[in-house]
Amino acid sequence: MSVAIELRNITKRFGNIIANNNVSLSVNNGEILSLLGENGSGKTTLMNMISGIYHPDEGQIFIGGKQVSIRSPHEAFEHKIGMIHQHFKLVDLFTAAENVVLGLKEEGRYNIFDVVEKVHAISDKYGFDIDPTKKIYEMSVSEKQTVEIIKVLYRGADILILDEPTAVLTPQETRKLFAVLRRMRDDGKAIIIITHKLHEVLSLSDRVSVLRKGEYVGTVETAKTNEAELTEMMVGKKVELNIERTDPVDPQDRLLVKNISCINREGVKVLDDISFTARSGEILGIAGIAGSGQRELLESIAGLQHLSEGEILYNNPKTGSTDDLRDKTPLQIRELGVRLSFVPEDRLGMGLVGNMDIVDNMMLRSYRRGKSFFLERQGPKDLADDIVQKLEVATPNTATPVRKLSGGNVQKVLVGREIAASPTVLMAAYPVRGLDINSSYLIYNLLNDQKKNGVAVIFVGEDLDVLIELCDRIMVIGGGKITGIVDGRCASKEEIGLLMTKSSGGSEND
Amino acid sequence: MINTIASFISAAIIQSIPLLYGATGEIITEKSGNLNLGIPGIMYVGGISGIIGGYIYERMAVEPSAFLCIIIPLLSTLIGSGLMALIYSFLTITLRANQNVTGLALTTFGIGIGNFFGGSLLKLFGESGSISLLTTGNYYKTKLPFADDLGLFGETFLSFGFLAYLAIAVAIVSSIILNRTRTGLNLRAVGENPATADAAGINVTKYKYLATVIGGAISGLGGLYFVMDYTAGAWTNNGFGDRGWLAVAIVIFALWKPSSAIFSSFLFGGLYIICVKIPGLSGAAKELIKMLPYLVTIIVLVFTSARKKREHQPPAHLGMSYFREDR
DSSP, X not given: OOEEEEEEEEEEEETTEEEEEEEEEEEETTEEEEEEOOTTSSHHHHHHHHTTSSOOSEXXXXXXXXXXXXXSHHHHHHTTEEEEOSSOOOOTTSBHHHXXXXXXXXXXXXXXXHHHHHHHHHHHHHTOOOOTTSBGGGSOHHHHHHHXXXXXXXXXXXXXXXXXXXXTOOHHHHHHHHHHHHHHHHTTOEEEEEEOOHXXXXXXXXXXXXXXXXXXXXXXXXXXXXXXHHXXXXXXXXXXXXXXXXXXXXXXXXXXEXXXXXXXXXXXXXXXXXXXXXXXXXXXXXXXXXXXXHHHHHXXXXXXXXXXXXXXXXXXXXXXXXXXXXXXXXHHHHHTTOOEEEEOSSIXXXXXXXXXXXXXXXXXXXXXXXXXXXXXXXXXXXXXXXXXXXXXXXXXXXXXXXXXXXXXXXXXXXXXXHHHTXXXXXXXXXXXXXXXXXXXXXXHHHXXXXXXXXXXXXXXXXXXXXXXXXOSEEEEEETTEEEEEEEXXXXXXXXXXXHHHOOSTTOSOO | OHHHHHHHHHHHHHHHHHHHHHHHHHHHHHHTTOOOTTHHHHHHHHHHHHHHHHHHHHHHOSSOOHHHHXXXXXXXXXXXXXXXXXXHHIIIIISOOOHHHHHHHHHHHHHHHHHHHHHHHHHHTTOOSOOBOHHHXXXXXXXXXXXXXXXXXXXXXXXXXXXXXXXXXXXXXXXXXXXXXHHHXXXXXXXXXXXXXXXXXXXXXXXXXXXXXXXXXXXXXXXXXXXXXXXXXXXXXXXXXXHHHHHHHHHHHTTTOHHHHHHHHHHHHHHHHHHHHSTTOOHHHHHHHHTHHHHHHHHHHHHHHHHOOGGGSOOTTTTOOOOOOOO
């Protein structure tokens, strides 16, 4: 076996953040390599350097033993490298064949029927199931992915990189994809698949390379390893953070989520029979691989998602009544007297209006108050000043448009506003993402204060160390299902890591 | 009776030619994702540019030759309207200005230029009176040589100047390029999904510039036909009317297909002229009938929007600037 591509001591920085630090790995022809790691471990960044989207700051790339410099996706094509991204790059209105030849400068007259023939030939060779004359907008996700793979094969790729290819597939589709990948391997192609699903790694790949927080952990042969070893390599040893955690005082059931399911626009079940209870005076953590349904879950509670099944019950501590929040709009929910605060993942999309200043953004929550024809600005202005001072928001003044602030400061403004609404339920999705250490602790303290005030806090996080030290209970979801609820005081990282990768969808053997 | 119908068809064709140029040019432009609402202004500038070129040549030449009488206004128009489209391209593609605002500003600007030169071209050369380029106009109006021998058929379908046939040829060629060539495929991809086109190695900026400038130049020919053939070389300020907006409406009516634009233009041309052809209409009734093309366009919009067939929708990225993601 010859080495198809080799990376030596690759380092890539974005500003102060090191995305990849001194990473070395290699793939042979006729081999499938899995690149394993948690969210944000630098897998995609590393692969983007092979496919010409980024350029490494340090280190070398060798293809077929020769050192190369890949400066654009086009140059990657010339080195016979093809990457299949998680987000498909296809023109919906075109047929599969038209997408395959898009942008190619082939010799001879353009004739779409010749292309259709060639696509058929590739499909037959590797066992794809595709109609080249079908339009993309009529295709399922799996068919679209097939078009992407054929696209790179049509361009003659020998090294294929697939970024989480099974994230969007059903188990049957995954099985088909794996069969095709094995056939391509037997044909001598070098294949790298980015994933965090352990069972897929074990059933498909020949070797596994693991990244953790941008660092290269090591490479093992699949035949000589097991789930436990891989999980440990992936999540690493526990780090002490010393986040304060008090015991819940008089916890009461505040929010009861019962058997909810949600189907998204593509017809995929993003939430599947989820049931849990959020209690007052407690922080409930939600852990999971990105895109496992966290966003849809929070949006369902906030009144932004239509549910196909189930109910969401809210116990009102003031009136003692119980209300069903399902399929209610945010305004209806507020009119029921439910004090719900929501820090969404998409800060400037759903949380704040970028072109408005801090005061105006405060008013987004309070503009309905008061009876005067004119808006009352003093209250929101005081609140804005208060937040800027308490949370140390770095801004010239409160009249600065929010979009001009840095990501961390935007986050502080949003969290500050939501907490100031004195909620009974506080939902926060990744509230410390992009914040430095000190600001992160500030947010943890704020969440803890809310907990002490008897608020039911739901915290969606990505750093397992934080979840374990901050939360009273941790609910793990995978593929839209609850894979386990553990006690934050006695849970281990490995336990949660295993639950996270134990998604019901995508398994080859079930 | 048959003569009345024949003369109506002939009149409708004459009316349809400026519309067809405008619509074909705008379709090519919109296929690249640029919604150029400056088309009415660009067509207007196309007309006045042809007039300026023709006037200067007629003034300077002792014995104007047929070839130069045709080619000089033609080139002036292509340059004038092409430059207008280039302004639009620079503002919206390079500077990423809002397309609607830029287009509307360009229409106002173009009509201003047209009316300025229309009113003062003769004064600039120390003459008085109104612009009338009879010689040039006659060359543009020359019928096909065998038109008179074919009786009513020749009179109805073949009695037009060469620009009329060129309009149909341009629409057909555009249709073939858009649907049957690599260039057309790439251009449509740019208008549908520029990020994908970019990733596939297509130079999005180049395609947008070329489509917009070529589209603008083609639209300008509609203005040239109007001033040289329809009015036989005479210029009246604002004589072009709302034909530019009608061309934009045809783009929607024809569902962004140049081949359909041929028939659509004929229909709109007929609706535009029918009020003159029906005897005994009051002024108010004429105005009401003149609204028909727009009414038909709204009905088409209602139907295509309700049916939601993807092929009948405007290019998906129409009206939006393209930013490549920061790397």
